Amino acid sequence: EIVLTQSPGTLSLSPGERATLSCRASQYVSNNYLAWYQQRPGQAPRVLIYGVSSRATGIPDRFSGSGSGADFTLTINGLAPEDSAVYYCQQYASSVFTFGPGTKVVIK
Amino acid sequence: QLQLQESGPGVVKPSESLSLTCSVSGGPIRTSSYYWGWIRQAPGKGLEWIGNIYYDGSAYYNPSLKSRVTISIDTSRSQFSLRLISMTAADAAIYYCARRYGAYVGEEYYMDVWGKGITITVSS
Numbered sequence: 001e002i003v004l005t006q007s008p009g010t011l012s013l014s015p016g017e018r019a020t021l022s023c024r025a026s027q028y029v030s031n032n033y034l035a036w037y038q039q040r041p042g043q044a045p046r047v048l049i050y051g052v053s054s055r056a057t058g059i060p061d062r063f064s065g066s067g068s069g070a071d072f073t074l075t076i077n078g079l080a081p082e083d084s085a086v087y088y089c090q091q092y093a094s095s096v097f098t099f100g101p102g103t104k105v106v107i108k
Numbered sequence: 109q110l111q112l113q114e115s116g117p118g119v120v121k122p123s124e125s126l127s128l129t130c131s132v133s134g135g136p137i138r139t140s141s142y143y144w145g146w147i148r149q150a151p152g153k154g155l156e157w158i159g160n161i162y163y164d165g166s167a168y169y170n171p172s173l174k175s176r177v178t179i180s181i182d183t184s185r186s187q188f189s190l191r192l193i194s195m196t197a198a199d200a201a202i203y204y205c206a207r208r209y210g211a212y213v214g215e216e217y218y219m220d221v222w223g224k225g226i227t228i229t230v231s232s
Contacts, residue, residue, distance in 0.1 A: 035218035097157035
């Protein structure tokens with residue numbers, strides 16, 4: 001089973017700043033199978049990015065994804081107050097989905 | 109617009125079984141383009157994938173839960189269901205149903221539509 005590690009655990013930034021979130025896999029992950037989700041407090045997760053870098057419908061272009069192999073990054077440019085949330089990466093391999101432990105983004 | 113809605117008991121006794129249903133509206137459940145599935149989240153914890161099912165009934169599960177879980181689908185009712193046996197306190201969580209985009213090799217695989225979740229407590 002592929003294990004995902006996310007860093008940092010918590011990121012505290014001011015509005016307008018850039019957030020850089022890391023997701024590292026214990027093995028190679030196919031680009032098609034790497035996604036990012038946002039979960040605001042009390043809400044269900046929603047997909048932000050799929051296929052490493054494709055934005056889901058309705059997601060602002062300040063969210064972007066990059067990476068390959070086992071290292072992936074979610075970047076949020078120009079943080080807004082509503083971006084305060086936990087962000088999870090997800091991968092699929094050998095018929096199993098796994099999620100990372102999440103990075104909490106706090107807007108000061 | 110596709111919507112998913114979980115339903116089931118809020119409380120389950122230890123050692124008993126959990127049965128949840130996800131009702132799909134605003135779109136077809138009988139489609140070759142998607143899978144349907146369950147994800148859970150223990151209090152204050154991250155997301156754990158439970159399993160997926162295709163419209164034809166073929167299912168696959170998280171290896172850590174495989175011995176205790178069954179997912180089924182009823183396309184005539186636009187519903188799919190989760191059954192988890194031998195519940196313990198460790199199974200207390202918010203259970204989400206979700207649609208999985210991607211059914212073929214070469215497509216991206218991710219959960220594109222989620223239900224609001226249902227909170228399950230395990231208590232005698």
